[in-house]
Structures are given as structure tokens and as C-alpha cells.
Amino acid sequence: MRLKFIEEKIAKGFMIIASLAVFAFVVNIIYTIFRRGIPALNWAMISQIPAGGYYNGGGGGILNAIVGSLYIVLCSTILGLLISIPVVFYLNVYLKKDSRLAYIARLAFDVLFGIPSIVYGAFAFTIMIYLGMHTSLGGGILVITLLIIPIFIRSMDEVAQQLPKDLLDSTYALGATKLETIKVVLRQIAPGIATATLLSVGRAIGDAAGVMFTAGFTDSIPTSLNQPAATLPLSVFFQLSSPNADVQDRAYSAALILIFIVLVISILGRLITNYFSKHKI
Amino acid sequence: MKSYPYQNPSRATWAEDYSFLNNDINNDEGLAFNKSYLKVKDLNLYIHKAHILKNVNLEIPDKKVTCIIGPSGCGKSTLLKTFNRLIDDTEGIKYEGSILVDDTDIFDKKTEITDIRKKMGLLSQRPCPLPMSIYDNIAFGCKMHGERNRKKLNQIVEEQLKAVGLWEEVKNRLHAPASKLSIGQQQRLCLARGLAVEPEFILADEATSALDPISSKHIEELFVKLKQDYTIILVTHTLRQALRIADHVIFMYLGEVIEAGSADEIFNNPKQELTRKYLEGAFS
Amino acid sequence: MSSNSSYRILKNKIAGGLMFSITVFSVLLVVLIGLGLYLKSVPIFEHNSFWHLIKSSEWRPGNNQFGFLPFIAGTLWITLIAVILALPIALLSALFLTEFSKSYLKKWVFTALDILAGIPSVVYGVWGTLFIVPWISEKLAPHFVEYSTGYTVLAGGIVLGVMILPLLISLFVEIFSAVPREFRDASLSLGATKWQTSKHVILRKTFPGILAAVALALSRAFGETIAVLMVCGNLPLLPHSLFDSCYPLPALIANNYGEMLSVPLYESALMLAAFLLFIVVFIFNASSRAVIYRIERKFK
Incomplete structure (x- = not known):
């Protein structure tokens, strides 16, 4: 009789330790990056592009990578939304619940969701060679868009599947066509869209393997879609591969900047999500 | 497009403003008032293999409150949702027979489903405001059907909110989210929203079952008031409600219409044994 | 009209x-x-049969020798270690979150998980090189082997394990929450403790779901590139212990794709690597999703 209570205590202890471990990892990662990243951090890093010999310890900063990453994230998020919202809408409003196409499509998006970004990158690069394209901002945007569409669709679809049937029925009862219910549906799943965007942006800005072959790397800020573009994760990676200790320190600062951007985006995203939830029934 | 042999009077008076809704209003007021414009002929409905509605033949009298009563699962709600073909989205649905609205078969391939639905305002069991402001809830349908004039929209919103007695309560917060209203207010808002697209029928599916007694009474009074202008079809679980407001009663059992007739007839002198038993509370 | x-x-x-x-x-x-x-x-x-490519460990692109075994072994090792490390932590904390904890605690842990999920993989890599690699080379490895750089199978496994934690936990929480209240009530009202309920009811009921979630996490781990590449050492040799370097498939593609054009079959070999990843991920995802769909349907 006593045994089960002892077992309960022990089990609970382990669970608490496990949950604390999650915390510990977060704290440790952030602390490690901060401790090593702060010393080399300065204004020049985020306001200048790399000067000559930057990767051997020369002056300058990583503005090229920050801007490149933001370009890619912004464009692919917009493109991703434009493609995935219609798909989610189609799956949930136009198609019936037991539709075969919906089942296959959801499975396909699950598979796409799982495909590693390096495979996307390799695939896109092959196509780019085939089309005679060079590594470029456009290529990077393309790959990241491919990468985040399944994220968008999966997380929006999860919310859209909870769409109350009454809500659609009420809208149809007013004489709405399926297309016209989109205004209602969008408002209802707005928090879901915000969450999905948050997830996608986080994934898009942090992805290195996908843009490696497709966006290339450059020291200048791209002015057109045909020019190669630097990205923050790759910038961290390349600086870290340098044998020069000063440059390695800068890699830590760049990682810090990357974390900072991700955290800011996620906090902003949360605020926006709350705002969008106000009409939800 | 054919002309309506009948337009209800309130529509006729609004006809000028609402020309965007019906370009061809033909005001034949007073013609055949007691005629039925909703007729069900030999309707059979199956979901997968289950036979849900069996050989239903009905005429719904115009400008009256018709209550459909019967035990749960007898097909009342299904029948109601068939009237505006909301049932279409159900998996494995199949129907035979016809439903005539103004002599148009709603199952006809040429009939545009959105036109049918525009004629039928729906009030569901739980109030379901659209995820937008109070104002937009009512304006949504009108905008959709082509009204863009801000002034006219304002006017419609005010008119319909007054029609359901909600205007005084919400006139200072028209742009607040509709979800912030009480559940009784929400149901009235839904009614106003339905009225704003100018229907001819109001379909109510146990529209008061989720409401408190006072809100419920409010809605019932509205129905009685609105039957001057609209044909109201009400699915209800509560016999008392049917007793209070029905002009015409349809009793259904296991997918069949057992008896239909005036409220007086059904309640006081039911012809069928089943109806009598149900009214006595033998089963529910 | x-x-x-x-x-x-x-x-x-x-x-x-x-x-x-x-x-x-x-x-x-x-x-x-x-x-x-x-x-x-x-x-x-x-030039090579499929089985030969898989079984051989000779990697000399200059001589047209492409043995994938070291890379496949590296990927499998790292993934295996990651799952072994992450699974108990994820299971226990997911149980804690759904069955035991108060809601304010939940909020904190979920925030931590969100942050963990949001950290870019390159940052995990940096963390690995700064923290895990030195720890292995200075603290852990000396107990077992004479010398290790720290850039090892184990380092890759640990980093990857931490990376898949948020995914695993959120999947588990989703699955556990899908178990209807009644099952718990039934067990608790028989006098079972919460832990007994978790063990005999929740875990048993959701076992297929747990497998599916693990498969999903595995497929995510297979494809992880940059973080693993930064801590694994990247030597195309078959690893013999946890303290040897290894060279996972995604890292192979990432490191060589740019300069492969000079060697004729190199591109094709790297594409084969990508194709292998694709197939594995496809099978894992499709099967695990099918299981999850079935579970969700069962409880609905």
C-alpha cells in the first residue's frame, strides 16, 4: 500500500527534474552565447558591411547578412502566406471533410514539412543550374518559401479544422458563396495565421542549409533579385570557421544578434496574436 | 428572371432603397395571401445508407409561424437545413424529390444555391455571431450582395437592430466585437443579420434552447411580431413554445411527417394516435 | 438572377x-x-551497384569510389543518441505538463520550450562548439579514452537531442491531451495514484502515438545539417566509439556541394545522399502521420 505512494513521489521527482532540464538547457544556451557574444559586440557590427579583410580580422560589420536575412525572410513570408492561405481555405471550405484530395494533400504537406532544408537546397540548386541561374537573393527566397509553406499550411490547417460548422453555416445562410466566406474564415483563424507566421519566420531566419547553395554569400547588400545575398546563419558559420580568434568572437556576437532578432520577432508575434484574437468567437 | 407573384408589404415600401437586391420588384400586393410559397414534394433524404427523411410532403403557409415538433432524431433539423440546402456539405448526402420555393425547385441544377439561401434567414441553436464587430455583422451580408453606400449601410444596420430591439443596447458600441455581447443579445444580433439581407423565410433551429428564459421570451415575441413580414419556420423541442407561438404545426416521427395542420387542430384534436401520445408526453 | x-x-x-x-x-x-x-x-x-554504395566505406571521390557506409553510420549513430537522450526527458516533462503541473508552471515551461524551438540551428551549433565540445574533450572523454577533440558522435547526439526536445514535448503534450478525461477519472476513482494512472492508462493508450511522434522527431533529426556539421568533426571514417568523429549525410552534402563540379560523379553521389534522406524522411513521416490520424480519429 505504501509502495505506490513512494513510487508516485519518485516518479514526480523525475518529472520535475526533466522539466527543469528543459529550463537548464535554455538558460545554458542563452548564457553561453551571451557570455561569449557580448565582448565583441559593437555598433560597427550591425551598422557596417564587411571591410576588406574582414574575415582575417579586418574592420566592418555584418550589416550585409542582417539585411540579406531580413530581405529573404520578409519576401518569403509574404509569398508563403499568399500561397498557403488559399490552400488552407480550399482544404477546409471547398473540400468536404472526407475528401480524398484533402487527405492526400495533408499527407503531402506533412512529408514536405519533414523534408530537410538541405534537401530543399540541393533540389532547388539543381533546378537553378538547369535554368542557368546563379546563386542569388531570388534563389534564396524561393527555397525559403518552399521550406516555410508546409509550416504555414500545417499550423494554419490545425486551427482551420477547428472552425465551427455553425459559423460557416451562418455565413452560407446569408447567401454567401464559398469564396465569400473567406472574410469570416480569415478573421476566425487570424490568431492561427499569426502563430504560423511566427513559426515560419523563426524557421526562415535561422535556416542555413537551404540558403547555402541558393542565396550564396557576399559582402555587399544586394540591390536586385539576381545578386547573391548574405544571410546571418551563414555569416555566423563562416566567421566561426575562421582560424582567427577575433573573427570567431565576432561569430558569437553575430549569433547573439541572431538570437536577439528571433526573440524580438517572437515577442512581437505574441502581441500581434493577442490583438488578432479579439474578434474570435 | 421571373417576377414574384407576391411581395410582402414591408419589402414593397423598401423597394426603392433595396433595388440592388431585386431589380424587378413587382408589387402585386394582396394577391393570394394564404398561398404557400414553400412546398415539399416526395422528399427522401439519405445520409450514407440511413434513410433520414421519408417521403415528406408539406406545404408551409405563408406569413405564419410554423413549428416542427417531434422527438430528438426525428429529422426536424435535417428537414430545416434541407430548405436552404445547408445539408449539402454533409458527408454521403443524397436526396430525391423536390422542394419548391416560389415555384423554383431548389434541387434543380440551374438553381443558384446562394439565391436560395439569401431568401432564407437562419437562426441556429447557439447564437453564432461572425468574428467581427456588431456593425459589420449586419453590414456583411449587404456588402456581399452589392451594397457599398455607407449611408445606406448605416441606415440598414440601425433599422435591423431596431427591428430586433437591440439598437438601444448597442448603439454606442457598434464597433465592439460581437462576441462581447451576452448570449441573448447575440441571438438577436444573428436574427438582425439574417433580416438585413432581406429574406422571405426565417428558419430557426431550436433558436431559444441555449438562451435564458427572458432572452428566450424576447425572441419568441420577435417571431410573433415578424410573422407579419416573414414566413417563420421553427424547429422546437419545447411543446410549450409551440403552444405559445405556432399557427401551424408539423409533427414528425422517425423521419416521417405524421401529421400537419393548424396549431389548434393538432393540439386540441390530433388525428393520429402517435401525435396524441407525443403531446401527452408518452415519449420525447 | x-x-x-x-x-x-x-x-x-x-x-x-x-x-x-x-x-x-x-x-x-x-x-x-x-x-x-x-x-x-x-x-x-x-558504375556501382546500390548495395555496394551502401556497404562500402571507401570514400575517394577522385578515384570514383563512393562508399556511403561511414556517412550512413554517422547519421544513424547521432540520431540514435539524440533520441535516447531526448526521449525520457520529453516523456517525463510532457507527462508532468499534462497530468501533474499547475497552470502557471505550465506557462513557464511552455515559454522555455518556445524559446528552445525558436533558436536557430546555427546557434545550437555555436553552443555545441562552445559548451558541449570542450566539456566532452576536457571532462568526459578523459575517463574513457586517451584523447578526444570533443568533435564527436556524442557531441552531435547531445546537440541534436536538445534540438528535438521541443518538437517531441509538444507532440507528446498534444497526444496526451487527446486522451479523454473519462479515462483518467475512471482510473483515479479506482484509487490509482496519478503516476499509476499515467503509467497504466495514459502511456498505454497513447503508445502508438508515442512511436509516431518519435518517428517524426527522428526524421527531423536525420535532416538536421548545420548544427551537427559544426560539432561532429566531419571525418569520412566509420566511427568506432562515441568519442570518434563522424560525418553525417546532410553535412556531407553541405560541405561539398559547392565544389563538386570538377569530379564527374561527385554531384550524382551527393544527390544520392539527398535522395536517401528524402526517402527516409518520406517513409517516417507518412507512416507516423497515418498512425497519428488514426489515433485522433479514435478519440474523437
Whole structure:
């Protein structure tokens, strides 16, 4: 009789330790990056592009990578939304619940969701060679868009599947066509869209393997879609591969900047999500 | 497009403003008032293999409150949702027979489903405001059907909110989210929203079952008031409600219409044994 | 019918067609990627049989020798370690979150998980090189082997394990929450403790779901590139212990794809690597999703 209570205590202890471990990892990662990243951090890093010999310890900063990453994230998020919202809408409003196409499509998006970004990158690069394209901002945007569409669709679809049937029925009862219910549906799943965007942006800005072959790397800020573009994760990676200790320190600062951007985006995203939830029934 | 042999009077008076809704209003007021414009002929409905509605033949009298009563699962709600073909989205649905609205078969391939639905305002069991402001809830349908004039929209919103007695309560917060209203207010808002697209029928599916007694009474009074202008079809679980407001009663059992007739007839002198038993509370 | 109405209906139809094509196209994308990678990797089969490629550990691209065994072994090792490390932590904390904890605690842990999920993989890599690698080389390895750089199978496994934690936990929480209240009540009212309930009811009921979630996490781990590449050492040799370097498939592609054009079959070999990843991920995802769908349906 006593045994089960002892077992309960022990089990609970382990669970608490496990949950604390999650915390510990977060704290440790952030602390490690901060401790090593702060010393080399300065204004020049985020306001200048790399000067000559930057990767051997020369002056300058990583503005090229920050801007490149933001370009890619912004464009692919917009493109991703434009493609995935219609798909989610189609799956949930136009198609019936037991539709075969919906089942296959959801499975396909699950598979796409799982495909590693390096495979996307390799695939896109092959196509780019085939089309005679060079590594470029456009290529990077393309790959990241491919990468985040399944994220968008999966997380929006999860919310859209909870769409109350009454809500659609009420809208149809007013004489709405399926297309016209989109205004209602969008408002209802707005928090879901915000969450999905948050997830996608986080994934898009942090992805290195996908843009490696497709966006290339450059020291200048791209002015057109045909020019190669630097990205923050790759910038961290390349600086870290340098044998020069000063440059390695800068890699830590760049990682810090990357974390900072991700955290800011996620906090902003949360605020926006709350705002969008106000009409939800 | 054919002309309506009948337009209800309130529509006729609004006809000028609402020309965007019906370009061809033909005001034949007073013609055949007691005629039925909703007729069900030999309707059979199956979901997968289950036979849900069996050989239903009905005429719904115009400008009256018709209550459909019967035990749960007898097909009342299904029948109601068939009237505006909301049932279409159900998996494995199949129907035979016809439903005539103004002599148009709603199952006809040429009939545009959105036109049918525009004629039928729906009030569901739980109030379901659209995820937008109070104002937009009512304006949504009108905008959709082509009204863009801000002034006219304002006017419609005010008119319909007054029609359901909600205007005084919400006139200072028209742009607040509709979800912030009480559940009784929400149901009235839904009614106003339905009225704003100018229907001819109001379909109510146990529209008061989720409401408190006072809100419920409010809605019932509205129905009685609105039957001057609209044909109201009400699915209800509560016999008392049917007793209070029905002009015409349809009793259904296991997918069949057992008896239909005036409220007086059904309640006081039911012809069928089943109806009598149900009214006595033998089963529910 | 007014012209407004027919215009609206037309618009509805056109939009429907358009959305249908986008949906179908995205479904085709899976086929397209698979087919593209396969066609690109065909040339290498003209010189080597598939089994030879898989079984051989000779990697000399200059001599047209492409043995994938070291890379496959590296990927499997790292993934295995990651799952072994992450699974108990994820299971216990997911149980804690759904069955035991108070809601304010939940909020904190979920915030931590969100942060963990949001950290870019390159940052995990940096963390690995700064923290895990020195720890292994200075603290842990000396107990077992004479010398280790720290850039090892183990380092890759640990970093990867931490990376898949948030995914695993959120999947588990989702699955556990899907178990209806009644099951718990039934068990608790028999006098079972919460832990007994978790053990005998929750875990047993959701066992297929747990497997599916693990499969999903595995497929995510297989494809992780940059973080693993930064801590694994990247030597194309078969690893013999946890303290040897290894060279996972994604890292192979990432490191060599740029300069492969000089060696004729190199590109094809790398495409084969990508194709292998694709196939593994495809199988894992498709099967685990099928299981999850079935579970969700069962409880609904």
C-alpha cells in the first residue's frame, strides 16, 4: 500500500527534474552565447558591411547578412502566406471533410514539412543550374518559401479544422458563396495565421542549409533579385570557421544578434496574436 | 428572371432603397395571401445508407409561424437545413424529390444555391455571431450582395437592430466585437443579420434552447411580431413554445411527417394516435 | 438572377479552380522532388551497384569510389543518441505538463520550450562548439579514452537531442491531451495514484502515438545539417566509439556541394545522399502521420 505512494513521489521527482532540464538547457544556451557574444559586440557590427579583410580580422560589420536575412525572410513570408492561405481555405471550405484530395494533400504537406532544408537546397540548386541561374537573393527566397509553406499550411490547417460548422453555416445562410466566406474564415483563424507566421519566420531566419547553395554569400547588400545575398546563419558559420580568434568572437556576437532578432520577432508575434484574437468567437 | 407573384408589404415600401437586391420588384400586393410559397414534394433524404427523411410532403403557409415538433432524431433539423440546402456539405448526402420555393425547385441544377439561401434567414441553436464587430455583422451580408453606400449601410444596420430591439443596447458600441455581447443579445444580433439581407423565410433551429428564459421570451415575441413580414419556420423541442407561438404545426416521427395542420387542430384534436401520445408526453 | 450575383458565382468558381491548382501543384511537389533527386543520382548507379554504395566505406571521390557506409553510420549513430537522450526527458516533462503541473508552471515551461524551438540551428551549433565540445574533450572523454577533440558522435547526439526536445514535448503534450478525461477519472476513482494512472492508462493508450511522434522527431533529426556539421568533426571514417568523429549525410552534402563540379560523379553521389534522406524522411513521416490520424480519429 505504501509502495505506490513512494513510487508516485519518485516518479514526480523525475518529472520535475526533466522539466527543469528543459529550463537548464535554455538558460545554458542563452548564457553561453551571451557570455561569449557580448565582448565583441559593437555598433560597427550591425551598422557596417564587411571591410576588406574582414574575415582575417579586418574592420566592418555584418550589416550585409542582417539585411540579406531580413530581405529573404520578409519576401518569403509574404509569398508563403499568399500561397498557403488559399490552400488552407480550399482544404477546409471547398473540400468536404472526407475528401480524398484533402487527405492526400495533408499527407503531402506533412512529408514536405519533414523534408530537410538541405534537401530543399540541393533540389532547388539543381533546378537553378538547369535554368542557368546563379546563386542569388531570388534563389534564396524561393527555397525559403518552399521550406516555410508546409509550416504555414500545417499550423494554419490545425486551427482551420477547428472552425465551427455553425459559423460557416451562418455565413452560407446569408447567401454567401464559398469564396465569400473567406472574410469570416480569415478573421476566425487570424490568431492561427499569426502563430504560423511566427513559426515560419523563426524557421526562415535561422535556416542555413537551404540558403547555402541558393542565396550564396557576399559582402555587399544586394540591390536586385539576381545578386547573391548574405544571410546571418551563414555569416555566423563562416566567421566561426575562421582560424582567427577575433573573427570567431565576432561569430558569437553575430549569433547573439541572431538570437536577439528571433526573440524580438517572437515577442512581437505574441502581441500581434493577442490583438488578432479579439474578434474570435 | 421571373417576377414574384407576391411581395410582402414591408419589402414593397423598401423597394426603392433595396433595388440592388431585386431589380424587378413587382408589387402585386394582396394577391393570394394564404398561398404557400414553400412546398415539399416526395422528399427522401439519405445520409450514407440511413434513410433520414421519408417521403415528406408539406406545404408551409405563408406569413405564419410554423413549428416542427417531434422527438430528438426525428429529422426536424435535417428537414430545416434541407430548405436552404445547408445539408449539402454533409458527408454521403443524397436526396430525391423536390422542394419548391416560389415555384423554383431548389434541387434543380440551374438553381443558384446562394439565391436560395439569401431568401432564407437562419437562426441556429447557439447564437453564432461572425468574428467581427456588431456593425459589420449586419453590414456583411449587404456588402456581399452589392451594397457599398455607407449611408445606406448605416441606415440598414440601425433599422435591423431596431427591428430586433437591440439598437438601444448597442448603439454606442457598434464597433465592439460581437462576441462581447451576452448570449441573448447575440441571438438577436444573428436574427438582425439574417433580416438585413432581406429574406422571405426565417428558419430557426431550436433558436431559444441555449438562451435564458427572458432572452428566450424576447425572441419568441420577435417571431410573433415578424410573422407579419416573414414566413417563420421553427424547429422546437419545447411543446410549450409551440403552444405559445405556432399557427401551424408539423409533427414528425422517425423521419416521417405524421401529421400537419393548424396549431389548434393538432393540439386540441390530433388525428393520429402517435401525435396524441407525443403531446401527452408518452415519449420525447 | 442579377448580374451581381452571376459575377459573384463566377468569381467563386474561378477562385476555386485556382486554389485547386495550387493545392494539386503542392502535392505534386513531393513527387517532383523525389523524381528530380532520383534522376540526378542515377549516373552513379552505372558504375556501382546500390548495395555496394551502401556497404562500402571507401570514400575517394577522385578515384570514383563512393562508399556511403561511414556517412550512413554517422547519421544513424547521432540520431540514435539524440533520441535516447531526448526521449525520457520529453516523456517525463510532457507527462508532468499534462497530468501533474499547475497552470502557471505550465506557462513557464511552455515559454522555455518556445524559446528552445525558436533558436536557430546555427546557434545550437555555436553552443555545441562552445559548451558541449570542450566539456566532452576536457571532462568526459578523459575517463574513457586517451584523447578526444570533443568533435564527436556524442557531441552531435547531445546537440541534436536538445534540438528535438521541443518538437517531441509538444507532440507528446498534444497526444496526451487527446486522451479523454473519462479515462483518467475512471482510473483515479479506482484509487490509482496519478503516476499509476499515467503509467497504466495514459502511456498505454497513447503508445502508438508515442512511436509516431518519435518517428517524426527522428526524421527531423536525420535532416538536421548545420548544427551537427559544426560539432561532429566531419571525418569520412566509420566511427568506432562515441568519442570518434563522424560525418553525417546532410553535412556531407553541405560541405561539398559547392565544389563538386570538377569530379564527374561527385554531384550524382551527393544527390544520392539527398535522395536517401528524402526517402527516409518520406517513409517516417507518412507512416507516423497515418498512425497519428488514426489515433485522433479514435478519440474523437
